[in-house]
Structures are given as C-alpha cells and as structure tokens.
Amino acid sequence: MFIVSLNYIKPLEEVDGFISEHVAFLDEQYRLGHFLLSGRKQPRSGGVILASVKDRVKLEQILAQDPFQREKLASYEVTEFLPTKSSDALAFLIET
Template identity: 35%
Template sequence: MFFITLKFSDGKAKAPVLMEAHNAWLKRGFDDGIFLLAGGLQPSAGGAVVAHNTSRSELETRIQQDPFVAEGVVSADILEIAPARVDERLAFLKA
C-alpha cells in the first residue's frame, strides 16, 4: 500500500489550467483499481492519494503521468506502507 503526497510547488499557478487533465488522471487510477482515496492536503497544500494493487516502479511511472507532476505544479513523495494491523473493513489491504 502506498501513500502519495502531491505538494504544491512554485508552479501552483498552473493548477487551474491543468485541473481537468489531473482529474482525468485520478479517474484512470480509480478505474484501474489502483487508487483507493484521493483528497486535498489542508490548508491548500496540495493533495494526497492512497494506492494499492501495484508495484512501486509501476506507481512511480503512473505518478509521472499526472499532468500536475509533469508540469511542475506539485512534487510527489511516495511512502510505502506494509500494513500489520488493519480494521476488518480494510483487511484486503494486507493481501
């Protein structure tokens, strides 16, 4: 499982122009069964994504395809988590 932060950089002003393409990138991640959650870092610091069902190298490639990353709107940081304890509702994450 992975936790990805997408923190705004100096290119933040380009975000509105790229928002539609960024949202399409997020939709592909959900449609492909990779993304579990996406949302904003508060207050207005960028975004975060929880991903699973992929390898780190595949995820790195996917993240580079995010228009926000490609155009320098955000910088991405990937944290890999090996779940040891989970609520039963999230047991699938241990697989």
C-alpha cells in the same frame, strides 16, 4: 501499498488550470484499480493518494502521467508501507 504525498510548488492559480486533467488522470487510475483513495490536503497545499500498485517502478510510471507532474506543479513523496492492522471495514487491505 503506497502513500503518495503531493506538495504544490507553483501558485494555486497555475494548479487550478490543470485540475480537470488531474481529475481525469485520477479517474483512470481508479478505473484500473491502481488508486484506492485520494484527496486534498487542508490547508490546500497539495494532496494525498493511497495507491495499491505493488511495484514502485510501476507507480512512478503512473505518476509520470499526472498533469501535475508533467507540468511541474507539484513534488511527490512516495512512501511504501505494509499494512498489518485495520478496522473491519478496511480488512481487505491487509495482505496475507
């Protein structure tokens, strides 16, 4: 599992021009089962994605399709983690 932290590197006016394409990209990744959760940072400096992709190379290939990356609007920090504890509601995320 991975946490992807996006940080905008261009003005919000430029980012906003690609929001609809970015949302379509996210929708497709949810449909494919690659993403579990995503949202904006507050204050609005970027976003966070929780990805269930098992392979970092595969995740990087997926992220390369994001319009924010394609247009060089954001930088991406990818952190792999192995969840070992959760609330009951998120127990399905714990790998056995």
